[in-house]
Amino acid sequence: MTTATFRxxxxxxxxxxxxxxxxxLAEAQIIINDAIARGDLEVGSFLRxxxxxLVIEHEVAG
Structure with missing residues (x-):
């Protein structure tokens, strides 16, 4: 089994x-989490x- 990779x-x-x-994907999630912690991405951002x-999506409020 191979691990999926993304560029x-x-x-x-x-x-x-x-x-x-x-x-x-795990490394990408860490990058996104760090960006959220720094304030570079909105809280609620996630990967698709x-x-x-990989695409950064944002949680729709309300």
């Missing part, structure tokens, strides 16, 4: 958030797999 994390509206090296990319 790009982008925002749902298009801009690239991460394109540095190949990472696993879209073909060979």
């Amino acid at each position: 790009i994390i982008r925002h749902a509206d298009g801009p690239v958030f991460f394109d540095d090296r190949t990472i696993t 797999i879209d073909d060979e990319e």
Whole structure:
């Protein structure tokens, strides 16, 4: 069994958030969690797999 890897994390509206090296989904989640802790991403942001990319989505309030 192989572990899925990804190279790009982008925002749902298009801009690239991460394109540095190949990472696993677990590593991507750590990157997103750190960005939320720094205030670079909204609380409630999460990852969605879209073909060979990861997409940052935002929790809809209310």
